[in-house]
Amino acid sequence: MKLSMKKSLLALALAMGVGSAANAATWDVKITNLTNGNHFTPLLVTAHASTAHLYTPGIAASAALQGMAECGDLSGLLALTEVGAADADTIVNPVGTGDLLAPGASTTAMITTSATHLSIVAMILPTNDGFVGLDAMQIPTAAGTYTYFINGYDAGTEANTELKDVASSCAINQEGYPGAPSGHEGTGGSGMVGADSNTMVHVHRGVLGDSDSTGGLSDLDSTVHRWQNPIAKVTVTVN
Amino acid sequence: MRELKNRFKAQYKNTSKDRLKIGVVSILALSLAACFHNEDDDENMPVVAMYKVTVSNLTNGQPMTPVAIVVHKSGYDAWTLGGMASIGLEKLAEGGDTADFITEASANMNVSTTDVAGATPFGPGSSVMVEVKANYSNDLKLSLASMLANTNDAFTGLLSADIGSLAIGESMTMMSHVFDAGTESNTEASGTLAGPADESTAASKAYSATRDDLHDFVSVHAGVVTMDDGLTTSILDESHRWNGVAAKIMVERL
Numbered sequence: 001m002k003l004s005m006k007k008s009l010l011a012l013a014l015a016m017g018v019g020s021a022a023n024a025a026t027w028d029v030k031i032t033n034l035t036n037g038n039h040f041t042p043l044l045v046t047a048h049a050s051t052a053h054l055y056t057p058g059i060a061a062s063a064a065l066q067g068m069a070e071c072g073d074l075s076g077l078l079a080l081t082e083v084g085a086a087d088a089d090t091i092v093n094p095v096g097t098g099d100l101l102a103p104g105a106s107t108t109a110m111i112t113t114s115a116t117h118l119s120i121v122a123m124i125l126p127t128n129d130g131f132v133g134l135d136a137m138q139i140p141t142a143a144g145t146y147t148y149f150i151n152g153y154d155a156g157t158e159a160n161t162e163l164k165d166v167a168s169s170c171a172i173n174q175e176g177y178p179g180a181p182s183g184h185e186g187t188g189g190s191g192m193v194g195a196d197s198n199t200m201v202h203v204h205r206g207v208l209g210d211s212d213s214t215g216g217l218s219d220l221d222s223t224v225h226r227w228q229n230p231i232a233k234v235t236v237t238v239n
Numbered sequence: 240m241r242e243l244k245n246r247f248k249a250q251y252k253n254t255s256k257d258r259l260k261i262g263v264v265s266i267l268a269l270s271l272a273a274c275f276h277n278e279d280d281d282e283n284m285p286v287v288a289m290y291k292v293t294v295s296n297l298t299n300g301q302p303m304t305p306v307a308i309v310v311h312k313s314g315y316d317a318w319t320l321g322g323m324a325s326i327g328l329e330k331l332a333e334g335g336d337t338a339d340f341i342t343e344a345s346a347n348m349n350v351s352t353t354d355v356a357g358a359t360p361f362g363p364g365s366s367v368m369v370e371v372k373a374n375y376s377n378d379l380k381l382s383l384a385s386m387l388a389n390t391n392d393a394f395t396g397l398l399s400a401d402i403g404s405l406a407i408g409e410s411m412t413m414m415s416h417v418f419d420a421g422t423e424s425n426t427e428a429s430g431t432l433a434g435p436a437d438e439s440t441a442a443s444k445a446y447s448a449t450r451d452d453l454h455d456f457v458s459v460h461a462g463v464v465t466m467d468d469g470l471t472t473s474i475l476d477e478s479h480r481w482n483g484v485a486a487k488i489m490v491e492r493l
Contacts, residue, residue, distance in 0.1 A: 192477055
């Protein structure tokens with residue numbers, strides 16, 4: 001009886017057009033930066049099995065994630081076996097090599113995959129270790145358009161000093177944000193409070209900034225660099 | 240899509256059971272009547288569903304108080320956005336006390352089961368977990384609430400999240416927003432915050448029956464201002480802020 005039930009379910013699934021895992025699907029993954037004054041570093045858009053995670057909210061960041069969140073460096077994540085090098089189901093920065101996704105701008109990654117889940121990450125500039133993230137979202141198999149609003153996360157690996165890193169190149173565990181492409185930076189800030197109270201990956205509390213461009217606590221501008229969640233919109237069209 | 244699949248599955252299951260009954264009756268005849276009768280009784284028994292609920296604190300500086308968990312059907316609303324908070328919700332949001340909130344829920348005929356996750360407040364980066372049982376219904380919903388301790392009357396929670404569509408072995412993950420109970424003015428001042436950021440020993444730092452917020456209704460919380468953003472009478476600093484969502488809630492049907 002069990003066997004016949006399984007068979008019938010399979011027949012039902014086929015009749016309903018449910019694709020089996022072996023059938024590759026194509027996803028158009030459109031990402032829109034919903035902020036007013038924050039840029040996203042090169043995006044990693046990858047399809048993978050349900051068990052893979054680039055990060056998990058509530059769990060400590062891997063060194064690979066830390067590199068992405070503090071410096072926008074995707075090399076560590078691309079070295080993970082569950083992600084792998086750039087290919088049909090792992091797209092590195094659809095904006096263009098090295099280009100940033102500006103406030104208000106959109107970009108679309110075209111993915112061909114037999115996998116079921118989608119993850120997206122990119123660093124938020126200017127932040128110390130903030131990133132925009134989608135963690136292993138199951139994408140429906142039925143053709144259609146699906147919209148997800150996603151949040152900014154804090155890797156929990158660096159204090160949110162909101163001071164510019166003046167070193168010539170970015171490195172992990174090196175204090176400061178690497179740049180503010182939207183401008184409006186100040187100087188001479190004394191720096192925000194110490195290390196994160198939450199050292200796990202958590203929802204970014206947002207930058208505070210201040211209105212003093214030559215002093216105050218922060219080098220960021222409170223009227224320019226703040227954001228509210230959701231920070232980005234992801235529209236997945238399953239073909 | 241999943242709903243559709245489940246419905247089809249359920250339909251098929253019913254059909255196959257009916258077919259089994261007919262088979263049993265015609266082939267095995269009356270000698271197994273007692274056995275058949277037992278099976279029939281089983282089918283009239285309600286199906287008990289078990290859910291594992293995990294709440295992870297994703298804020299940077301807000302301990303969360305033990306989480307009141309309510310599994311229910313339509314007809315119970317833990318709160319209404321724009322509506323007045325119940326006394327139970329007020330006590331939960333101002334001081335983290337779940338007792339009255341749970342009592343109010345238990346009195347509602349549409350509530351299946353209640354529980355509290357965590358015995359003490361859990362800090363940023365920590366999680367609490369509870370397993371609850373309820374008679375299965377496809378109308379089953381989950382509501383939960385927990386105070387953000389370093390606030391006047393902010394709480395995070397879920398309002399009637401649909402868990403009836405979960406099949407056994409399936410799970411869903413949600414992010415919870417932060418609400419303002421509307422029962423206490425958001426002064427952020429010493430002596431008014433239940434959590435550890437407030438070192439005052441004033442009894443009033445937890446629940447006070449006075450309702451002195453700008454509006455006496457539940458709304459989406461605008462966030463804390465803090466001394467670092469110019470509220471000089473605030474004892475909070477920028478580390479206590481949050482942005483939009485505060486907790487990750489994972490529900491697994493076991």
